Amino acid sequence: MKDKNIFDILENAENDSMERLIDKCPEISDEQLEKIFKMSEKKFRKQRAEKERTERDNTIKMTENDVVEGVERSKRPAWLTPLTTAASVLLIAGIAIGSTAMLKRHTKPNGGGGGVTPAVTVSTTTGTSTNIVSTDKNGSTVTGTAIATTTTTVTSAVGDNAENTADTEFIKPFVGRWRYEMSSVNDLDIPESAGYMGTAVINDDATYIYTDISGNVSHGTISNAAEEIGGTSIQCLDFSGNESGANVFLDNRAYYVESRPYELHFGNSNIARLVREDHVEPIGTSWQSAYRKELIDLLNQGTVYNDPMWDLQDIDDDGTPELLISTGTRQNDHVLLIYYDNGKANYVSETYTVSFLGEYGVMGICKEEHLIGWTTSYDSYYQTWIAKFENHRKTEEVYAYDPDAASYGGSTYSLNGLDTNEDEYNAGIAKYNSKNWVTVGRQYSLGTFSPLMDN
Template identity: 35%
Template sequence: MKERNILDILGNAEEDTMEFLTEKCPEITDAELDALIDATEKKYKTKKKAKDGTEKDNNINMTENEVSGVEHSRRPAWLAPLLTAASIVLTAGVVLGSVMLLNRHGHNGGGIEQPAVTATTTSVTAAVSTIATSAGTATGTAAMSTATTQTVTAAETTAETTVYTTVPFVAPAAEKLYVDNELGSIALELFKKDDEVRYYPMGGGIECDIHDGIKFAADPELDIWCIDYSVEGDSYPAVHDIAYYCHVTDSKFSSLEEIKNYARRTMSENRYEQFFGGKMAKDIDNLEYMDTIDKEHTKFWIEYRGKLYELAYVGGWGKLPSVFSDFYPVIIADKTDTSYTAYIPLWYIQVEDINNCICVELKLILDPEFNDWRVDNVEQFDGKHYEELYNMLKG
C-alpha cells in the first residue's frame, strides 16, 4: 500500500494534494479567522513599533552614500526572538486562513462519519496541533475535520442576522432579563467544560500513547487516511485505507463508558448524541493485527482486548483561546424550573470592547437522569446582540 509522508504532501502541493489537505483541515468561522488575523496583525505592529523605536534611540542616520551615527545599532537581545515569533504567528495565520478558506468553500473529508454539528462554531488554535506529533505521549492525536459545512441561503445572507450561525438571533423580552450570580457561574463553567468536551470526538484533549497502537486494514468504502505511528523515525507517514489506533492513556478514561459518563456530566443526552453518537465500537477482539475492520466497527474510539484506543485520523483540531470579562456579567433569561438561557460575552485571545465580543447563547436544561443542569445547545452571535441585552438590562 502506498504511503504518503506528510512533509512530502506539503512540499508537492498540487491540486490533488490541496484537495486532500483542505478535506482534512478543521473548519473555521469567518469570525474566528478574522480574530486570528487581527491578533497576528496586532502582534506584528507591536513588534515593528518596538523595532522602530530601538533604531531611533540608537540615532541611526542614513543618506544615499553614507551611514552615520555614534555607534552601530545594537538591538536588544529580546527584540529578535519577538520579531521572529510575530512573523511566525502572522505567517501561520495567513497559511491557516488560506487553507481554511479553501476548505470552507470546498467539501469535507471522506471516511469516518463527521459530527452533525448544526450552527455550532469550530475553532483553530493559535498553536495548531501538528499533523505528526513528536514521539511519546501526545495530547490529541491527529483528528477528523470538525464540522459539517452549512449552506447559507441568499435570504439568510441578505438578512445578515449574524456572521456566526444561520440561526437568527431572537432577543428575549427586557422584563425577563436579569443577573443571577449562581446561575451565571453554573452557565459559564458548563460552557467552558462543553467547549473542551465537544472536541473529544474530533481528536482534541485526550492523552494517548501514539506508539502503543494497533493497526487494521480499513474498509475501502471509508476512504480513510491515518497517521501510522508504528513507523520508526522523526516523521510519520499518512496512510490510506489503514486504521491506526493509539492507546488512550488519559487518567480520566479507561473505557468507552467512562468517556460517555464524562461527557454526560456536561451535555444533555441530545447534545451528547450530536457529538458522540456513533463514535464508539466494541466486539472486535477477534481481529488480529492488519486484519480488515469493517465500516460498522471503524469508529473514532474502540475497545480492543481490554484497552481503549483513539483513531489517529489525518487532520487537525484546535481553537483560539477563549477569554471572559468579570466586568460584563452573564445575563440570564427565560428561567423555568427545568431550563434557562444564559448570554455570555466571549473574546478570542484578549478582552476588548463590548462591541468586539461574541455573544454566546447557552441553553441549559435540568437533566432528569442526573437532576442537575446540562448544556443542551450553544449558539454564537455577533457581539452587538450581547451589547443590546446589556443595555436593556441597564434600562
C-alpha cells in the first residue's frame, strides 16, 4: 500500500475542509500560509530521505542468540520528530494568532471593558538524531538512533490592562479625602451653616469609604455620569453602596463644576456637599458674616425662644447696622440688641447679663436722636424706658409709676429706681411721647439670610 504523507493529504483535501481550516486563522494571509507549508514540506521530505538512506545502510540482522549491548534510546523513526515539530509549530501559530484575534474581538472600543488581557506562551520543540554504536556478544557492530530534543518557550503579552485603566480614568480628579458637610439652614452658600458630618475617602479604583462623626463606616462604588442643566453639561458622580444607616451617599448623585474644584454638591437643594479636606473656607470678617453666625447658632439651638425673628437697624448711625433678635410675641418676650465691633458680634448687656429690651418682642427707636424706648405695664404699674444708644452703649432713663408703692413704704414715682415727684415723672413721660418712634424687631424670619449676604 502506497504511503501518504500529511502534505499529500492536505494537497488532496476537499475545498470546504481547507476553508474551515483557514477560517480558524483569519489573520494569516494566503501568501504567509503558503510559505509556512512550503518550508515545512521541504524539511519533511529532507528528513524522510535521510531516514530511507539510513535504513539501507544500517540493516541489522540478528539471530536468536544475539545480545544487544547498550540502551535503546528510541523506537520512533527519526523523521517523526521534525514532522511533529512542524505540525506543532503550525498548530501553535494558529492558536496564538487565533487567540489574539479572539481577544481583539472581545475588546470594547475606546479602551472600555474590564478584565486583564492574558499573555500568550508559545513552546516549540526541535529534534536532532545521533547514531549510537555498540557491539553484540560476537563483536558485531549494532547501530541505533538517539533523539536529542530542545524546548524553547517564548512568552508574549498580547495586551495590557488598559481597559481597566480607562474604566476608572474619570475618578482621577476626585481621588483623596473629603469632608462631608450639611447645612443647618438648607443653604450652603452661607458658609457659616456648613456643619461637619464625617470624612469620605475616594480611591483611584472608583470606590469610597465614609466614616461619620460617630465612627460608623460605610462604603461603595462610584460611576461616571453627565447631566444637562440649563443647556450646560455638568459632570456627575453616581454613588452606590451598602445599606448601612451611615451611608448617606447611597443612590446619591454629586455634581461638579469647574468654578468650585474643591466641592462636590448633592442635588439641587444645596443642603449637603463634599469638600476637599485641605480646602479651608475663608473666615468671614464682615458684619454680615458675624450676624449670620449668630442667627445660625440660634437656629441650631432649636426651641430656645417662643417665635424668634430678627431685624437690622443702624440706631447709632455709624454706618454699620445693629442686629435685633426678637424672642417672640408674648408680653414677656424681648429684643436682644447686638452690635458689630472688631470682627465680632457683641450683645448689649448690663453689668453681668444681656439686656432684654422691649415688650411683645418689639421696641421703639428714634433714629434722629439715637434713642431706644418702650413702655411696659402690669396692672396699675407702668414703666417708661428712654435710652440713648451711642458708642455701642446705652444710657437710659426709666420712669416708673406704682400707685401701690406707698402701701409697702415705697414712692409712687421713681426715676432709675430712685424716688421722684409727680412733676418730674410727668415731664419724663411727655419727653418720651414727643419722640418720633418707629417699632422694630420682627422684620425677617429666622431662616432668611438675604439681607446679610456680603456685597
